[in-house]
Amino acid sequence: MEKNFVIAIDIGGTNIRLALVSQENEILLKFKEPTGIGHFNIIHKLIEIAYEYYPNEISGIGVAVAGIIDREAGTVIKSPNIQWLNGVNLISEISERHNLPVFIDNDANAAAYGEKISGAGKNYKSFVMFTLGTGIGGGIVINNELLPIAAEIGHMTINPNGNKCSCGNIGCLEAHASATAIVEYATSHIKNGVESILSRLYNGNYFKITAHDIYKSALEGDSLSRNTLKEAGKSLGLGISNVINIFSPEAVILTGGLVGSWNIFIENAIKEASRRSLAELFNKTKIIPSSLGDDAGIIGAASLVFKGFKAF
Amino acid sequence: MEKNFVIAIDIGGTNIRLALVSQENEILLKFKEPTGIGHFNIIHKLIEIAYEYYPNEISGIGVAVAGIIDREAGTVIKSPNIQWLNGVNLISEISERHNLPVFIDNDANAAAYGEKISGAGKNYKSFVMFTLGTGIGGGIVINNELLPIAAEIGHMTINPNGNKCSCGNIGCLEAHASATAIVEYATSHIKNGVESILSRLYNGNYFKITAHDIYKSALEGDSLSRNTLKEAGKSLGLGISNVINIFSPEAVILTGGLVGSWNIFIENAIKEASRRSLAELFNKTKIIPSSLGDDAGIIGAASLVFKGFKAF
Numbered sequence: 001m002e003k004n005f006v007i008a009i010d011i012g013g014t015n016i017r018l019a020l021v022s023q024e025n026e027i028l029l030k031f032k033e034p035t036g037i038g039h040f041n042i043i044h045k046l047i048e049i050a051y052e053y054y055p056n057e058i059s060g061i062g063v064a065v066a067g068i069i070d071r072e073a074g075t076v077i078k079s080p081n082i083q084w085l086n087g088v089n090l091i092s093e094i095s096e097r098h099n100l101p102v103f104i105d106n107d108a109n110a111a112a113y114g115e116k117i118s119g120a121g122k123n124y125k126s127f128v129m130f131t132l133g134t135g136i137g138g139g140i141v142i143n144n145e146l147l148p149i150a151a152e153i154g155h156m157t158i159n160p161n162g163n164k165c166s167c168g169n170i171g172c173l174e175a176h177a178s179a180t181a182i183v184e185y186a187t188s189h190i191k192n193g194v195e196s197i198l199s200r201l202y203n204g205n206y207f208k209i210t211a212h213d214i215y216k217s218a219l220e221g222d223s224l225s226r227n228t229l230k231e232a233g234k235s236l237g238l239g240i241s242n243v244i245n246i247f248s249p250e251a252v253i254l255t256g257g258l259v260g261s262w263n264i265f266i267e268n269a270i271k272e273a274s275r276r277s278l279a280e281l282f283n284k285t286k287i288i289p290s291s292l293g294d295d296a297g298i299i300g301a302a303s304l305v306f307k308g309f310k311a312f
Numbered sequence: 313m314e315k316n317f318v319i320a321i322d323i324g325g326t327n328i329r330l331a332l333v334s335q336e337n338e339i340l341l342k343f344k345e346p347t348g349i350g351h352f353n354i355i356h357k358l359i360e361i362a363y364e365y366y367p368n369e370i371s372g373i374g375v376a377v378a379g380i381i382d383r384e385a386g387t388v389i390k391s392p393n394i395q396w397l398n399g400v401n402l403i404s405e406i407s408e409r410h411n412l413p414v415f416i417d418n419d420a421n422a423a424a425y426g427e428k429i430s431g432a433g434k435n436y437k438s439f440v441m442f443t444l445g446t447g448i449g450g451g452i453v454i455n456n457e458l459l460p461i462a463a464e465i466g467h468m469t470i471n472p473n474g475n476k477c478s479c480g481n482i483g484c485l486e487a488h489a490s491a492t493a494i495v496e497y498a499t500s501h502i503k504n505g506v507e508s509i510l511s512r513l514y515n516g517n518y519f520k521i522t523a524h525d526i527y528k529s530a531l532e533g534d535s536l537s538r539n540t541l542k543e544a545g546k547s548l549g550l551g552i553s554n555v556i557n558i559f560s561p562e563a564v565i566l567t568g569g570l571v572g573s574w575n576i577f578i579e580n581a582i583k584e585a586s587r588r589s590l591a592e593l594f595n596k597t598k599i600i601p602s603s604l605g606d607d608a609g610i611i612g613a614a615s616l617v618f619k620g621f622k623a624f
Contacts, residue, residue, distance in 0.1 A: 068590065077592050078590070142461060143460065150593055151558060155557045159471065160470065160550060169553075169587070245464040246464060247461045276469055276482075278390070280390045
């Protein structure tokens with residue numbers, strides 16, 4: 001019997017997603033667990049459950065991880081948001097117990113490849129993908145191939161005197177335009193006495209405010225919330241203009257929870273990118289949302305296995 | 313008789329270089345003319361001279377141009393420093409008169425490929441090349457292949473409130489770390505009354521001061537000159553850290569006249585890059601000077617032809 005499925009695992013800063021994926025990139029089963037607890041037990045448990053459903057049809061395991069990856073060795077070189085993975089060799093950790101070939105890559109790279117093979121990137125030979133969430137990641141496709149590079153576009157310095165980033169640097173894109181940065185900007189202004197309807201939420205427990213709350217308040221006309229998203233959008237736009245000038249891509253694809261805030265956050269980003277990019281390149285670049293959303297990483301992780309032992 | 317040579321032309325902002333190059337990447341003849349005058353006549357004339365030497369052995373013409381290029385169409389989409397080339401189709405312009413196949417690419421891309429096939433990039437699978445001159449260009453090799461992208465790293469914004477750039481943007485790397493930017497920084501400070509031995513040069517005709525003069529004065533201990541190179545070096549270092557975090561290259565290769573100022577300008581750049589890059593990536597990246605110097609563009613342009621009709 002031919003083995004038609006792979007187990008795809010996407011380990012992000014917030015959640016671990018696991019799915020069974022067919023060769024046609026269809027998702028059959030899907031599980032989600034918080035990343036913070038359980039560590040490997042959760043991963044092993046989920047693999048076993050998937051295995052129970054299709055005991056004879058699983059050909060391998062593809063893992064996408066939020067962090068800097070050594071694809072060939074299978075090691076997580078550094079994952080700032082998933083400390084327990086730092087230095088871990090995921091290939092040996094997983095394959096020793098489950099006796100299946102294991103392939104790993106960075107999660108934003110995998111997501112970009114997922115969008116390429118069955119999402120918004122399908123019709124573009126070259127694009128840059130931004131994953132906008134707790135942090136900011138990237139994946140880059142040129143000539144229909146995912147570039148085997150770190151693509152840490154969230155850690156591009158966009159302001160030499162900007163905000164402190166979790167990586168230790170000053171002024172990273174991630175420290176200005178991630179969900180974390182947006183929440184930080186708004187709550188610090190509230191604490192400094194700026195008027196906002198956000199201050200009425202959660203009985204003043206500001207630490208509970210989310211980027212989504214800020215977006216909702218902005219839509220209601222709250223000016224702190226609007227300014228927060230505008231400022232973050234300008235920073236994102238600067239980052240987008242840099243990748244347009246460097247990669248001259250056919251498209252920039254945006255994904256992650258913050259893409260929901262398109263008509264303030266992203267519109268300001270596009271305006272700023274158009275101001276700063278070389279016009280000849282900007283005019284050829286479409287800036288669009290992803291179509292797979294959270295599933296992009298899963299589809300990309302699955303393709304690691306389908307592409308076989310060829311590193312991508 | 314086999315055709316063993318190609319004509320390679322490198323059209324930069326200051327000079328047009330033309331050479332006869334062998335399949336072994338040896339340069340046989342070499343001419344240099346100022347870019348500003350004569351336009352196409354100079355190019356046609358140089359091609360004819362080369363042709364006289366080896367009338368039966370020239371298989372094609374490779375052209376590298378400082379600007380944004382449409383490789384397939386053969387058009388110079390935009391060249392800010394060589395206005396008369398804007399919108400010109402170089403393939404038809406040259407091939408109509410000389411009846412030889414013509415290939416074109418961006419000059420920094422060609423230089424990167426030149427360093428890859430016979431220079432400082434020979435032993436690296438992946439590297440980012442910075443051409444540091446009047447402007448700042450880039451070329452990127454990943455998995456031994458030149459990426460077919462604009463690679464306009466000189467127009468990456470490194471400071472949202474920085475200097476005005478010739479491209480119309482504010483805060484481009486080129487507006488902070490090119491030879492032009494270095495001269496501008498020093499002379500504007502002299503005009504504002506800052507003490508410097510530079511002010512004694514050229515009988516006060518400050519517009520004659522060059523980046524090389526500033527480097528020499530810095531070596532003599534002139535503090536304005538030292539500060540100028542340190543500031544420019546910090547900006548370059550920020551740009552280098554961005555490409556390290558994005559491309560995770562094995563090497564960053566620096567070329568152009570300013571590389572002569574290694575021990576102030578480049579040393580400060582390396583210090584800043586080490587502060588700002590992700591340590592796991594920085595520690596794996598060698599920062600080195602080019603070995604071909606001005607010949608890199610010529611060698612790269614020649615390889616356009618040797619690689620035949622395959623666009624690179």
